[in-house]
Amino acid sequence: MPKPTNQYHPKDAYKRRSSRRKSSSPNYIRVWSVFAFTSCVDLFIGLELDKFVSGFMEFYFRDGEPYLQTAHGTLINWWDGTGHYALYLILIALCCAG
Secondary structure, three states: OOOOOOOOHHHHHHHHHHHHHHHHHHHHHHHHHHHHHHHHHHHHHHHHOOOOOOOOOOHHHHHHHHHHHHHHHHHHHHHHHHHHHHHHHHHHHHHOOO
């Protein structure tokens, strides 16, 4: 049986680095998935503010954050519900693709 050597080989370093990257990737996917969920909540808030749906977030406007009923709050909800949601889905897709 050959004796193991402690010599540095560049291929071994690449394997260590690539395995580290692969293990951290699912953590990013989890975080982006949570952010995508919050973007969906903001989309429902925007839909309710513009009277497309009703009854989903009434308690939140009453008890939580009433400033969302302003024009600025509505714009923030629509941007987060559409723009950020699309960006999070693109990030997840690119991360899963390679």
